[in-house]
Amino acid sequence: MGILSLALFGQTAFWLLYDIADRGVAGAWSVWASGSGTGLSATSSLDLGLGFLQLAAGWATLIKARTAGGLLLASCATTLLFRLPAVWYVLLDSPSDPWFGDAKGPSLGAVGGTAIGAVATALVLTALLFLVRHLENEASSPYILRGAGPRPVKVTATTSGVLLGVLNIFYIGRNVNTAFQVGPNALAHLLAGKGAVRSELGVASAWQWASLTVLCGLGMLFAFRRRPVAKGFSLGLALFMVPPDVAEVSDYVTTGVLFKVSVDTAQTFLELLGSAAVIALLAAEAAHNRRDRRPEDPPGAPAPAPLVGPIPADARLTNMADSG
Structure with missing residues (x-):
């Protein structure tokens, strides 16, 4: 599964490198940070975050990290949501009605073809995640197996849940506000991305907010x-959000609007600071767990046999899932 996740990263990385080769580092960064530039690019700033997430998921799976299951699930869900639009871009494009109008860029067929491959790979990877459920007992938390009862509520879970809830309010509110401003029919066109995106793997803001609503709801x-x-x-959602937000903040600095109060800047800083806090909490928790690990329990050692009763149904994990 790690190889498949790295294959997803390969598709994203290829088009990121294409933009760098086509426009230069400065030109590509300008596209990612502000959406400026001539013609169509292959990627947007969201692809920076998607590539980072896909790489982290593949690496975590290969080293059998405890966060691998959640990272893989986040990678699959995010890839599906942010690659599906490119599929209908290429399917609905025609010589008489080009999807991107007169704008020129890389071959839409080539970009869309790799997007179709990414969607198919993500679906296969998702199916494999469900197929490995027969190994779930082997990965059960030692805390549960020692008969200590349900897992304790940790500050990381509470913090991430609250952050995702606040972000969901932003995303839902922005789409509702857009619907009131332009009407439901125009919102449907915005969701589809017709005339609303400047990159062939990009998505319209309305689709981005709707997709993040789904992802944050799952989180x-x-x-x-x-x-x-x-x-x-x-962790996967945090890794996905940080790179595009860093690109946006760099554009705020360049244009001198860093401290200008707006919904966009508020959302960007909430995503960036909240994601950084979640990453820091998870890193601190991992360091604490390493210090507390018993010398006789080396990494990867099988968990001890349960002392009391069967494992509760909701405590079972997949082989690649987290234990916390």
């Missing part, structure tokens, strides 16, 4: 129900 559900994949999923 909230996992966090508040203390699901084993919650930690990795929250």
Whole structure:
């Protein structure tokens, strides 16, 4: 599964490098930070975050990290949501009605073809995640197996759940406000991306907010129900959000609007600072767990046999899932 996740990263990285080769580092960064530049680019700033997430998921799976399950799930869900638009871009494009009008860029067929491959790979990877559920007991938390009862609520789960809830309010509110401003029919066109994007793998803001609503909703559900994949999923969303937000902040600095109060800047800083806080909390928790690990329990050692009763159904994990 790690190889498949790295294959997803390969598709994203290829088009990021294409933009760098086509426009130069400064030109590509200008496109990612502000959306400026002539013609169509292949990628947007969201692809920086997507590539970072896909790489982290693949690497975590290969080294069998405890966050691998959640990272893989986040990678698959995010890839599906942010690559599906490119699929209908290429399918609905025609010589008589070009999807991107007169704008010129890389071959839409080539970009769309790789997007179709990424969607198919993400679906296969998702299916494999469900197929490995027969190994779930082997990855059960030592805390549960020692008969200590349900997992305790950790500050990381609470923090990530609250952050995702606040972000969801932003995303839902922005789409509702857009619907009131332009009407439902225009909002549908914005969701589809017709005339609203400047990159062939890009998505319209309305689609971005709707997709993040779904992702944050899943993250909230996992966090508040203390699901084993919650930690990795929250980490994955944080890794996805940080790179595009850094690009946006750099544009704010360049244009002199860093301290100008607006909904866009508020959302950007909330995503950036909140994601950084989640990453820091997870790193601190991992360091604490390493210090507390018993010398006789080396990494990767099988968990001890349970002392009392069967494992509760909601405590079972996939082989690649988190234990916290």
